[in-house]
Amino acid sequence: MYFSLSSLIFLPLLLQSFITSVSATYWNNTKKFDLTITWENYAPDGFSRKMLLVNGQSPGPVLEINQDDLVVVKVHNQSPEELTIHYHGTPWTDGVPGVTQHPIKPGCSFTYKFHATQYGSFWYHSHHRGQIEDGLYGAIIIHPRPHEPNPFHLISDDKETLREIAKATKHVKPVVISDFVHLTSTEKWDMTVAAGIEDSCYDSILFNGKGRVECLPKDVVEANLNEIQKSYLDCLPASALNAIAGGLGNEEALLPGTFSGCKETEGQIEVIRVSNKHHSSSKWVAFDIVAAVNFVNGVFSIDGHDVWVYAMDGSYIQPQKVQAIAATNGDRYSILVKIEKSGEFKMRFNSNSAPQIITGHAILSVEGFGYAQEVEPWINLVGIPVSKDVVVFNQMVAFPYPPVSISPTADVTFNLSMEIRGASYLWALNSTGLMSKDLDEQRPTLFNPQPYVHNNVTISTKLGQWVDLVFVAAMFPQPPHPIHKHGSKMYMLGTGTGPFRWSSVEEAAKEIPDQFNLINPPRRDAFLSAPADKEPSWVVVRYHAADPGPWLLHCHINNHMVGGMMMVIQDGVDAWPEVPEEYAEGGDGE
Template sequence: MFDGLFGAMYIRYLFNHYFAFSEHALTLTRPKPTAPAPWSLISNNPKDIENMKRAVANPHVVVVSDWTRFKSWEYMKAQEDSGYTIFILINGKGSVYCQGEDFLVNHTMDYMKWAIYPRHVNDKGCLPFVRSTENKYLRDGHPETIPLHLQQGCVPSEGEQAVFEVDPADEWVSFNFVDAATFKTPVFAIDEHEMWVYEADGHFIEPQKVDTVKFYAGERYSVMVKLHKNDARDYTIRVMDTGLTQIIGSYATLRYKRNPNDKSVHEAKESKGILNYGGLNTTHVVTLDRDNLPPYPPNAPAAHADALYLLDTHRVKTAWTYTMKGGAMYQEDRSAYAPLLYYPDSADAMDESLVIRTKNNTWIDLVVQVGSLPNQPQEFPHIMHKHSGKTWQIGAGEGHWNYSSVEEAMKAEPTKFNLKTPNYRDTFITSFDGPSWIVLRYHSNNPGPWLMHCHFEIHLGGGMAIAFMDGVDAWPKVPPEYAPGKGGFLD
């Protein structure tokens, strides 16, 4: 199953009592030296290619996370009580910036200014409670119950800043960016440096040369950067929220190592950025085209699937509870006491509202529908993540899915599908605008129980998950020492 896999793998504890404690980790697997790599698509210079190989073997890891002074159960209780102190860390380091309301208002995107007018963001950069953002849930909400400093009341603090030292003699450096935030959607850029994005979710892609990259919770992007400076200066790495929930940001430093033979005095001046504190570009930029990330080398799915499942997602009753399939909510400890691996024929394992059972060595289509209810035409984007391996996104469209198969949909809307060079990864984003759908295709070839969920921890905590029992006809046998209660030991 794992032969040939490489890249960054993000690991997170999914029980809600721990999500706000930043219980996450990252594993980094280097590709085999013989694995096909896309370096010649970045440069055809043999020296560049050798330097890029060395860079990818020794990357800098940049983990972006958010932090709150509130424990996860306090955070969830605040949501329940209200109907509704986050800051962003880079490799566990950062500061709380209290910029003032005027500054934050001036860095709010026009779209959000219009949406919340005549109100504006507060001193923490958080949006006000208005009909346009809260919809029908504003009526029954109680924002007055939100604890001070959670949504407003900024308290500044100064912490360390992550520093990444590079040697210009290496000529190229690789950065692995990981969004380990609970629900932030930041954009990142490196002052005065372009980036070649060469890997998405731990898999090579056809490289894209960009200035900025926007990424969602759980996503991983690896970038190659040309070290074209030789002035022993610092250059700011900017990681800014894109402003859909809050005006907030953080910084790190790209530091050029001084040549010991260089006796000249370099001017210490601030690097020139292209992102402001609101995540808005200050000049023309090229940003990552996330809908066009063909895998490298080419890797297409099967032309036809054996089964199709419709995941009709929407809110259920409250603003923070969600369903992945028609109203059923997956409690986070649902399988904790009777794991599906051990009890594949239990009543829980047969619950079709929360479990999808597939046969081994079959191809499965998943249609994720959002905005399906008349009173919920728009939803915040969901980050669909399925455990156990990569998946192809073969289609996306607007409106309601009214087809019995992908073949039928392709005949009606051929431009909405791509079976030749679709994205191949393990995180997929649904649309923000109106009713819409995406189609995912995967190969069920790794028997076992796997979770599919929204990577926004608040949505997952509200029930937005479903279990897959892949390969029920080839279910793995559990070694006796790993039976329930054995702890890896035989009697």
């Protein structure tokens, strides 16, 4: 995301239909929130375990504000664990231990403040170890200024339709999707370290904090798989993950039921109700789809309904009319749905990632449009369209709206070599891992910058430079990684296979111009790297180092991040920001 130094935009907790939501009515106001974090028993899918709750719930309250508001969030840590909460924006409130602050100790509080200069769909979450898997996350809605340019006229030129769309987006509803595991993050990590094998299997998919364990019959599973997938069925076996790292792990250290077995639960299913009280022929509703998943990539769809994707990662795009959206860790998609029929329609999220076959759903319940109608799904069990007529959202043509100009050249280029470093849970973003436990305990970079330090886990730039990051999947086979950059957003320039053998993007674009977009590239704060099956692969992004300070760059798969797949960007080392007194080292924001 791109913000000025006085800005900050959240990335946090999940959400439920009954979740507390605080709405902002006027712009340029101060909005205050209190979030109390506790460690309690909770059963989002019908299975009870200890979780980090926010004001007694997970996901936490929806933070609903307006663009240009001053936002003040006071976090009270009443849990037994140290923690931080990550928001996007100014460096002293970005919420990353070892980078922008010291962790909030049990019994203590910390106040985050920022101006919401951006608009759109965001979320907040813990950035301490694996706590996001314990339920510490939630949704943020930032309503745009009344006259912010929007792309809705590209959907329809009918005035009544545009009024309906404006009304729908004003009352946008978050739909937060997450994967849930029955182990606490500490139990999971301790097992992973003891076994030397990454735990890639989850128990359920939650919509707005609700769901259930669904045990799929073998015949149903097999009917949706190709011959290679059939050999795995429900979950990629531990032996396969162990083999990726050279067979160094100890499978006997895995807890029973981690990679096999299934016991159904009776958790609640989220129901989103739409009523046609005014008996119109059609109605528009808007949803913010927040992929608060930790590991499971999947495909989202609503049975029998087309959706218009009008924003991606909190920024407007040229709208796309689709029936399915592939989503990965941290993605946000704002969608419009035209309602013209009654009935109960499944909102699906079906895994399309290799390690596990897992599905979840919510119900879109519509009343007042005549007789209920039955419809067929757009996607199958593993997220594949059921016919060639099903259109899947295409990120590569998700052009920013209004158009955004970027520099045609970069001032500096960094080549990053993504690879596994020993056991299957140990990863490096650039040849050398930076373990979460080591980063969390170090003196924050904000107070201890190291300009131009030369190592594999730190990047330094000057203020105003345009920076190219070349992510190379150096070892193969290697899965795709959802890479998230804190601070300013990235522009997706190009991707390809084989080694990146050029000294710059400009040189590469001259040789293979069809693989680059330097005119109107998609803009994101997270992206999925290219898989490397039989040879290396690469992805190139460009960003503007306009906000001086320390920013984290990491894989958003929680296992990989905690296992070392991250690094620190020091933007604007020649103009390092002066930290406000209340955020000076040892301060709590007050």
